[in-house]
Amino acid sequence: MKEQLPVLVVVVPLLTAPLLVLLRAPAAVRILSLLAAAASTAAAVTLALTVEAPISYHLGGWPPPIGIEYRVTQATAFVLALVTTIATFSLLLGARGTRSEVTNGRTHLFYAAFLLCLAGLLGMVVTGDAFNVFVFLEISSLSTYALVAMGRRRRAFTAALNYLILGTIGGTFVLIGIGLLFQMTGTLNALDIARHMTQAEVGGTRTVQVAFAFLVVGFGIKLAVFPLHQWLPNAYAESPSAVSSFLAGTATKVIYFQTMRALLVLFGASYVFGTLRFGLFLGVLSLLGMFAGSLAAIYQTSLKRLLAYSSIGQVGYLTLALSFGSEAGTYAGLLHMGAHAITKTALFVVAAAIVSGVGTDRIDALAGLGKRLPLCAFAFVLGGLGLIGVPGTAGFVSKWALLEAALADGHLGYAAALLLSSLLAVVYVWRVVEVMYFRQPPPDAPAARGLRGYDWGALGPALVLMVASILLGVWSSPITGYVRTAATQLFRGGL
Amino acid sequence: MNTGIWNYWVVVFLMMAGLYVVMAKRNYVKKLMGLSIFQVSVIMLYVSMGKVTGGTAPIYVLDGGTPAEGIVYSNALPHVLMLTAIVVGVATTAVGLGLIVRVREAYGSVEEDVVTEQDRAAEAAEARDFAEAGP
Amino acid sequence: MNASTAIVAALLTPLAGALLVALTGRRPNVRETMTALASLATLAWVLWLVPAVALEGNRPELVLARDMLPGVDLAFQVEPLGLLYALVATVLWPVTSAYAVGYMRGHHETHQTRFFVCFALAIFAALGIAFAANLGTLFLFYEVLTLSTYPLVTHQQTDEAKRAGRVYLGILLTTSVCLLLLAIAWTATTAGTLDFRPGGILRGHIPAASVPLLLGLYAYGCGKAALMPLHRWLPNAMVAPTPVSALLHAVAVVKAGVFAILKVVVYVFGLDLLRETGGSQWLMWVAAFTILMGSFIAFTKDNLKARLAYSTIAQLAYIVLGAALATPDGILGGGLHIATHAVGKITLFFCAGAILVASHKKNISEMDGLGRAMPLTMGAFFVGSLSIIGVPPMGGSWSKWMLALGAADGHAIFIGVLMLSSLLNIGYLIPIPIRAFFFDPKPEHAHGHGSAAHAHGEAPLLCVVPLCITAAGCLALFFFADQIVDLLRPLVEG
């Protein structure tokens, strides 16, 4: 059974989704979907712990490049474990924060869409086939659009629709990029493409350059790289709690991983950073994103929107790491991807706990939260510290890696910018903290109700994630060592 | 017959026509129409790749139970890929149209400008309410 | 029991104390007992470590987690300077705790549980800084200290407190994140390690031209050292309750800054590197400027705590000066000054707090004649002032003397700075007890509080006893300075 794990990670949620449709009973649906996510997590974690040499799984029994290949390396296993874990935590939140109509007889559809989204993301990560990436990208995208639209307010519909339009443009750009590569190489297997790419009559062509541009722009849209980020704030802010925490921790991360693989595996670092000199361009864009995202976050009036803009800034960190075009940069990127996934998911889950306590995520309405829901406020502070990258949190470990990567390549300016922009994080986090602790609660606000006043379904997972972040912050060696070997492999074009 | 690469240019033009409709038009239904034109044109890009001059559809011409010799077939692989792409296209269209219906129900319009304006007004009203209710 | 256990215990006791305080928050007397127990136990652990380090020359080590960052462990090592800093913090903690109980109750403060919890956390962080075996661990606890003291600074939760908190966090986080972290990362990439090692880790790895820049990143990165022009947070932090100002903003927090600078100079750069390259030349001038400017500004402040705050800024710069001189006597003087200034300044703050509790007075101009109502307090104030000025037989005289000796070797001009500064100290400190004892109370103030001037006596006992103890400490340090210097001597030898 162990050799089937690569495919089981994906197939378990993918086949549980139709089962949910048959099952329909809300309680059973909830348990089954949680079980499916947990099973997928177990498979992913087992893979992560056991994989040494890359595992190649031949779907349909056809060896690559004839058939589709699933390929598990340390890097993919790391991302798989991350995504499944976060999905499980988000599923604990369940259908809260959705339109009431969803919970009314349609719970099974919500959970089915959730699992499909998960399966799509996982499928993208584990596949070694370029076109298969597109197929699973669309599974996750389509379900995401529907899930986002389940938010409480009508704005969720427009958010989802705009996301759909931009996302489909992005997906189609990816399709064009894959098509052009296919045109020049005659294959769809990623490693096979990479092999062809080293030949001058392929790698030197203008077609490949354009393919590169389309893949980068396509993934850039889905990744919300500045200035292609317009869909993200509304999509994150308006979607139901479980969805925003899930998306924030996984969707952009998986796309980031795809981008990394496109750059480092498909095209190869020497082509991207040597021939095309893409590093400078990406670096400048990243800086703009880091500052634009964080600055915009400072001026938001709603908590979830603030977190969403902060994500845009954090994507800037990720792409900055990639732009170094170095092994250290790859390592820092992978690490920050993980750290930010945990931190941001935790924050969105806290936001969910706050929303269920306060009824809204308007920052104004959080006045005096330090008195009304002290644990929620405290959890937010912890998460915020992780976002800032205060030592002792996972965010610091990855920021440190970023810093080292920047300095190792002599990018002193990047290093300074990195630190300056984390100050902006201080500003937007502390703006909320001040409201929570320094503003008097509204006179009609209910008083603190002790431990029973909390929405433990949300606060519990949030606290667990916070503790995980702090543990990783002071004892990171298991993860950093793992990620370092994964990054080395990835950077050298291994898949 | 070798038509060079001019037909790719036509395909590019069609793709861009679709993309233009998506980006320039403010009506959501129209945007989705643009999107389907865009997607269909990309399908055409792939299918064009699969064409082999003088070829025929990739279905074995059988000669006594085995494939006949000497027949040139066009490439089946792009066709397979594009069957998937068509499905993706119609799936996207369906979900998009579903969203449009909900937007219309919630806002009374499917024009992006109207919707955005309403959102802005609602946000301003909300902020005003808070300012009044607050200390 | 071995030394590693003692390190763990010393670190965990305040942490456990914080937890216990939080859990017993509903019953103030139990809660205060917890604080007292934790502070005494912590002191005991640190004292237990003294013989091994001071007499046997051991350097007890403890690795809590391997690879907190790649190649950087979460590790502790007790060496003389850190031990001294830890001693200062832990000796003064029980005293301050007693004082805090009297003050907080006498002043009817709210949120006392949070106060004591954060206080214990701050001590925990200070001990972490003191025992840190590498820059990574130091940075971790440095930030924990910043964050755990933030709720203390903004304790009142007023708009003023919020503004002060912004300045506090703004300067301390900005400098640490932008400058200190950059400096540490730079060090890591050039030296390949972040461990504190005798003789430094940078020598031979860094071009001479970069030394001043890197030193600058460290000096200003440790914003807690309040080097001008990044000193603004300290006066702002004075909105905190007085015990906070006393222990944290005269002892633990500010000393964490200068301690870090000393430690970096000794164990990261190494005195030789600094002397050879002259990379710390500029820092001497900045320190001198801060000494003089701090003293001048202190003159202009009528608010007692503000005056003390600027005095602190000037006194911290003494230590920075000592570090920048990079001479053995400079380092020893700087180290000694950590202890002597701490005891002296905490006395002054205790007095300021006691005055506030008893008479609700904050401004010096209102304190005429106060000595008659509060003779013990004002007497202690006088003793503390003498120590700060550096008049024998107070501890402060030795540290100034050592610093002057350090400067004598080639930088004699700074002796002049020290002397001028002492004169300024006299000018802004001595008038206060003089007014209190020899001036008649101003009539409008007497009327302002009704017959308050005579209605109140000394502050509550729990306030007065601690300040007497620390005043006695000032005196005691005069006689024990030698032992401290002996403790520190390994820093500059070998």
Added chain:
Amino acid sequence: MELLITVTLFAFLIWMAVVIGRQRDLFSASMLTGIFSLICAGLFTVMDAVDVAFTEAAVGAGISTVLFLATLALTDERERRPEHTPLAAIGVVALTGAALVYGTLDMPAYGDPSAPVHTGVARHYMERSWDEIGLPNIVTGVLASYRGFDTFGELGVIFTAGIGVSLLLSAGTPELTPGAPPPPPKSRAPYVREMPILRTVSKALMPYILLFALYVQAHGDFGPGGGFQAGVIFTAALILYGLIWGPSAVEAFARRRLVERATAVGLLIYGGVGVTTLTLGHSFLDYSALSPEHPQHGQHWGIFVVELGVGITVSAVMLVIYYVFASRPKKDVSPMRQPLPLLGGACVGDVSTEDAEADS
């Protein structure tokens, strides 16, 4: 001759694209979009992509158009005049187009048999699939076996679409909100219903179309077609019926709850094959596991079953989507002209749904 057809069709397409862009009557635009797809299907045939053409005709010209029209029936049929010239869009499109044209410069010429596309992995399919799979239609072999997992994913996409549309549109219908007032009687589409020719023809055609669908399902191994096309055609027949007799007439034939479950069943059948091969110790979807001693038979069996799954899910999803669109009451009457009561859907004045409180 082929060139002439290609050029003509391309010319048509360009013209169509421009007209669709300019047309502000959305009803016409959707019809034109359908025609656009149909012409594309023609071009695909010229390019030997018969399966793609088949699907595009059924989906693009059929289902998509119906969906657009259904949406128009629930929304507005006219596009507002734009307020300003979309300079940014022009810029982006020009840039993208230029990039693509630049990219085509190094492409192998159209139809070049030595292009990498033909010499790469595809060569294996073209040359070996008869031996390895044994089906005349190479597309089916690649689709269901070599890249069977892609098709599994594709089925996942379509299933997701069904879930998504149901989530979006089936909520808030009277059946699901017990407290809501009962909907007014659906206004039938009288003038469609009263056309005797349509009624007769639709009734008469139904069995043939359904039969054709089954034929396409079964014949996919040998000629153009397969589960996907069959499913679409099957549903198209039912939709055609529904257009004339109203969705409830179809619902009487294919109950909604049942169809909803069928969407899942198809995907489960496909996945079930995979799980079966997996439990037999082979890779996921390795059909040779089904008949180890004669792998080709295993392939046949596997392909047959998965195609069945595809057919079921596709037709069920399409039907579900049609149901939710067609049975959704129109919320208010547009100030613009009264829409045609297309699809026999309800068209009622201002039914208040849950959305009134959606923003509170």
